[in-house]
Amino acid sequence: MRLNPTNISIIRRLLVGRNNRPLKSILSRLAAPDLAALFSHLNNVEIRNLIDALISIDRSHEALLDLPDSRLEELLGRLDDAQVQAIIAQCPESDGAFLLALVDDYRKHSILESFSRQKRTKLEHYLNYPEDSAGRLMIEKVFTLPADLPAGEAIDILRMRSREESIYYIYCVDKDDRLIGVVSLRSLVTAAPEKHLRELARKDIISVTPETPEDEVANLVSKYDFIALPVVDKSHRLLGLVTVDDIVDVIQEQATAKIYATAGLQEDDRVYTPSAKSFKNRIPWMFLNLILAAIASSVVSLFEQTMAQLIILASVKNIVAATGGNTAIQTLTVVNRGLATDDFQFITIRKALLKEIFVGVQIGIILGITAGSLIYLWKQDLLVAIVICISMILNSIVATGLGAITPIVLKKLNFDPAVSSGVLVTICTDIFGFFSFLGIASLGLKYLPQIVTTGL
Amino acid sequence: MRLNPTNISIIRRLLVGRNNRPLKSILSRLAAPDLAALFSHLNNVEIRNLIDALISIDRSHEALLDLPDSRLEELLGRLDDAQVQAIIAQCPESDGAFLLALVDDYRKHSILESFSRQKRTKLEHYLNYPEDSAGRLMIEKVFTLPADLPAGEAIDILRMRSREESIYYIYCVDKDDRLIGVVSLRSLVTAAPEKHLRELARKDIISVTPETPEDEVANLVSKYDFIALPVVDKSHRLLGLVTVDDIVDVIQEQATAKIYATAGLQEDDRVYTPSAKSFKNRIPWMFLNLILAAIASSVVSLFEQTMAQLIILASVKNIVAATGGNTAIQTLTVVNRGLATDDFQFITIRKALLKEIFVGVQIGIILGITAGSLIYLWKQDLLVAIVICISMILNSIVATGLGAITPIVLKKLNFDPAVSSGVLVTICTDIFGFFSFLGIASLGLKYLPQIVTTGL
Numbered sequence: 001m002r003l004n005p006t007n008i009s010i011i012r013r014l015l016v017g018r019n020n021r022p023l024k025s026i027l028s029r030l031a032a033p034d035l036a037a038l039f040s041h042l043n044n045v046e047i048r049n050l051i052d053a054l055i056s057i058d059r060s061h062e063a064l065l066d067l068p069d070s071r072l073e074e075l076l077g078r079l080d081d082a083q084v085q086a087i088i089a090q091c092p093e094s095d096g097a098f099l100l101a102l103v104d105d106y107r108k109h110s111i112l113e114s115f116s117r118q119k120r121t122k123l124e125h126y127l128n129y130p131e132d133s134a135g136r137l138m139i140e141k142v143f144t145l146p147a148d149l150p151a152g153e154a155i156d157i158l159r160m161r162s163r164e165e166s167i168y169y170i171y172c173v174d175k176d177d178r179l180i181g182v183v184s185l186r187s188l189v190t191a192a193p194e195k196h197l198r199e200l201a202r203k204d205i206i207s208v209t210p211e212t213p214e215d216e217v218a219n220l221v222s223k224y225d226f227i228a229l230p231v232v233d234k235s236h237r238l239l240g241l242v243t244v245d246d247i248v249d250v251i252q253e254q255a256t257a258k259i260y261a262t263a264g265l266q267e268d269d270r271v272y273t274p275s276a277k278s279f280k281n282r283i284p285w286m287f288l289n290l291i292l293a294a295i296a297s298s299v300v301s302l303f304e305q306t307m308a309q310l311i312i313l314a315s316v317k318n319i320v321a322a323t324g325g326n327t328a329i330q331t332l333t334v335v336n337r338g339l340a341t342d343d344f345q346f347i348t349i350r351k352a353l354l355k356e357i358f359v360g361v362q363i364g365i366i367l368g369i370t371a372g373s374l375i376y377l378w379k380q381d382l383l384v385a386i387v388i389c390i391s392m393i394l395n396s397i398v399a400t401g402l403g404a405i406t407p408i409v410l411k412k413l414n415f416d417p418a419v420s421s422g423v424l425v426t427i428c429t430d431i432f433g434f435f436s437f438l439g440i441a442s443l444g445l446k447y448l449p450q451i452v453t454t455g456l
Numbered sequence: 457m458r459l460n461p462t463n464i465s466i467i468r469r470l471l472v473g474r475n476n477r478p479l480k481s482i483l484s485r486l487a488a489p490d491l492a493a494l495f496s497h498l499n500n501v502e503i504r505n506l507i508d509a510l511i512s513i514d515r516s517h518e519a520l521l522d523l524p525d526s527r528l529e530e531l532l533g534r535l536d537d538a539q540v541q542a543i544i545a546q547c548p549e550s551d552g553a554f555l556l557a558l559v560d561d562y563r564k565h566s567i568l569e570s571f572s573r574q575k576r577t578k579l580e581h582y583l584n585y586p587e588d589s590a591g592r593l594m595i596e597k598v599f600t601l602p603a604d605l606p607a608g609e610a611i612d613i614l615r616m617r618s619r620e621e622s623i624y625y626i627y628c629v630d631k632d633d634r635l636i637g638v639v640s641l642r643s644l645v646t647a648a649p650e651k652h653l654r655e656l657a658r659k660d661i662i663s664v665t666p667e668t669p670e671d672e673v674a675n676l677v678s679k680y681d682f683i684a685l686p687v688v689d690k691s692h693r694l695l696g697l698v699t700v701d702d703i704v705d706v707i708q709e710q711a712t713a714k715i716y717a718t719a720g721l722q723e724d725d726r727v728y729t730p731s732a733k734s735f736k737n738r739i740p741w742m743f744l745n746l747i748l749a750a751i752a753s754s755v756v757s758l759f760e761q762t763m764a765q766l767i768i769l770a771s772v773k774n775i776v777a778a779t780g781g782n783t784a785i786q787t788l789t790v791v792n793r794g795l796a797t798d799d800f801q802f803i804t805i806r807k808a809l810l811k812e813i814f815v816g817v818q819i820g821i822i823l824g825i826t827a828g829s830l831i832y833l834w835k836q837d838l839l840v841a842i843v844i845c846i847s848m849i850l851n852s853i854v855a856t857g858l859g860a861i862t863p864i865v866l867k868k869l870n871f872d873p874a875v876s877s878g879v880l881v882t883i884c885t886d887i888f889g890f891f892s893f894l895g896i897a898s899l900g901l902k903y904l905p906q907i908v909t910t911g912l
Contacts, residue, residue, distance in 0.1 A: 068799070252678060326719075341708060346728045347727055371750075
């Protein structure tokens with residue numbers, strides 16, 4: 001069953017009534033993403049009733065975990081402590097810790113207090129891993145078998161376990177829980193029953209530690225086509241598993257973060273984010289841009305006399321800045337994406353830089369000549385035509401050079417190049433564009449006034 | 457073994473010699489992504505020798521398929537027909553068709569001719585699916601079992617198959633090959649041996665057709681956390697399987713495409729792309745930008761007399777355009793990302809639009825007042841201060857309105873909003889910004905000249 005306007009209205013009606021048997025029956029037939037989408041159609045009272053119904057069929061955490069983080073945070077804020085506690089009690093500790101991290105500190109403590117010492121310790125254990133690390137992402141219930149078990153017995157054990165976490169691979173461990181290797185279900189099923197798991201296992205497996213950042217985990221999973229990646233501690237004991245479905249979410253988030261970075265946006269600023277939060281997120285960036293624009297203006301104002309002498313300069317100077325900015329952004333985007341997706345394994349940095357500058361300068365020359373010719377046709381002003389051509393070519397060199405080098409330098413200095421490089425490069429290109437165009441023009445006005453007055 | 461400078465130089469030396477036993481031994485111990493990275497360290501002769509060695513250990517297609525598409529295309533161009541043919545002969549038809557799609561038409565035909573009629577038909581069959589569709593992405597070798605088979609016998613059959621495609625789920629089909637349901641290996645292993653697969657199978661499975669676009673497949677996989685998705689024809693016969701590892705690549709490509717779209721770049725324009733190709737890719741976009749900048753300039757030139765009268769207008773007009781442009785881009789990026797990641801299931805379009813405009817106008821008011829005050833402090837010119845404040849507020853309304861509405865309208869008209877909305881919105885904001893600022897200023901100069909001359 002899929003979510004549609006009809007069953008939304010049925011559910012809303014059922015949420016009012018006393019008898020929630022039919023409600024539970026509908027809810028248990030909806031997939032988790034549809035349950036998540038349901039929340040945005042309900043008011044606060046309905047949401048709280050829905051959560052109670054979901055708790056009673058043990059699906060509240062499934063539904064909640066399919067919400068975007070910021071929506072989830074907001075929704076948890078609307079529930080009372082008893083509900084949040086009931087939800088966390090039902091879900092695996094890794095998910096519980098994830099939910100706890102989204103409620104405010106005071107509430108977090110009082111909810112933690114309500115759990116048994118054992119559950120509390122486990123939750124706190126997860127909360128201690130760094131944010132956005134493999135530790136926070138992993139599931140801890142990994143199905144393991146001793147390495148010296150025969151395949152036949154392994155199958156019997158598998159047969160007896162009925163409600164385990166979904167099993168992707170079977171991890172073989174020694175008696176100290178150290179990871180020995182991995183056996184695929186298929187090779188287990190197809191092996192002779194007396195063969196030991198140790199012999200069936202692939203031993204050259206790639207693993208991560210709980211501290212490994214999640215984007216590094218994502219890159220490994222997408223590079224090597226893994227379905228799951230084991231997480232081990234320093235003595236190689238198996239702690240948990242990061243699965244590909246969580247990695248798909250990480251990759252989507254990474255993509256959003258990169259797209260957002262160029263516009264100076266925070267990752268949690270989405271269409272459904274409350275306006276007060278969006279405002280707070282965006283205003284610093286806009287102030288930064290105002291300041292940068294003011295700096296560029298003050299460069300322009302150095303040439304007010306030149307512009308007053310030849311007012312057309314004031315009209316066309318933007319062409320230089322606009323094309324320079326676009327050239328820089330293109331180079332920058334290609335180099336940034338190359339850094340993010342590890343493209344530099346296929347080319348050296350030096351060759352890539354030279355190529356970018358070469359392409360940018362070619363474009364600069366063609367556009368410079370075109371712009372110069374257009375200006376001459378439009379205004380019959382040879383000086384301005386020559387000046388715009390020269391300054392656009394110069395600007396293309398600066399733009400591609402900065403566009404290519406800035407992200408690489410920022411990355412070497414351990415900044416995220418996607419966040420800071422765009423603003424830096426654009427303001428430098430703008431200032432250089434105005435400076436070169438108006439500067440060359442004022443030199444021209446001083447030394448070649450006859451071109452201006454006679455139009456040659 | 458991982459790729460490092462030492463074994464690269466060993467491999468290069470071995471590529472010269474006659475005896476390629478040690479070479480094969482090293483190559484068979486490297487993972488496919490490392491083999492792919494190896495190519496960029498070699499010259500043409502070495503590449504051809506490496507390909508021969510990889511063909512002889514049946515790993516050429518593995519290595520090649522881990523290259524980025526444009527690199528792969530270039531590399532195939534350097535091999536001779538016999539090599540390309542040998543590679544395609546070794547790999548599954550879906551991959552073979554993918555490789556064939558990358559060589560030029562003349563070559564494609566002569567290679568196709570060299571295969572048996574059966575193989576040729578299969579390859580052509582794949583090539584007939586639309587580009588970037590599930591059909592092109594799927595593997596055809598799906599492990600299926602008849603729905604009325606008992607679980608015990610199913611396990612015996614599994615045990616006998618030793619070198620199948622990797623098995624994720626077991627698909628049950630009726631006698632006409634129509635998909636009935638899916639049995640997980642785990643539920644098979646844990647079931648009573650006499651139970652029929654039909655009873656074990658989940659029947660409410662989501663499937664796609666070969667024509668389904670790959671980004672739709674990617675959204676399904678990431679929304680429902682699938683590991684594999686069956687592809688069926690109109691009469692529900694099982695044709696193949698799209699697996700999550702291919703989807704991870706699709707998601708990465710989508711992300712690149714979205715990031716690139718805002719900079720007017722083609723997806724295959726990467727750091728390692730030959731400069732001639734990059735140039736050809738980028739020049740149309742830069743010409744478009746030149747034209748747009750020229751249009752904006754011609755709007756400005758309408759006000760040359762106003763600027764000549766009060767030259768400071770020429771210096772500060774960029775502040776209006778820059779902040780307007782940034783406001784528009786922020787709104788646009790949030791709405792575009794919302795459309796791409798299906799965020800609108802969590803909020804209605806109307807509410808989202810109102811929120812974006814509300815946030816943008818708040819920012820516009822604050823920045824307008826700040827900019828006005830700064831200008832007054834800097835130049836003691838009250839007219840310009842008032843004009844910039846008013847025009848920045850007006851511009852923020854236009855910028856957020858256009859930024860929020862344009863992508864939604866483009867999407868409704870079936871254009872990709874990520875590609876075209878940025879340019880459209882930016883040029884409109886620029887023109888409106890210049891027009892409102894210089895227009896209001898010239899009205900002010902006409903009717904309130906005393907403010908200018910006296911500074912109040």
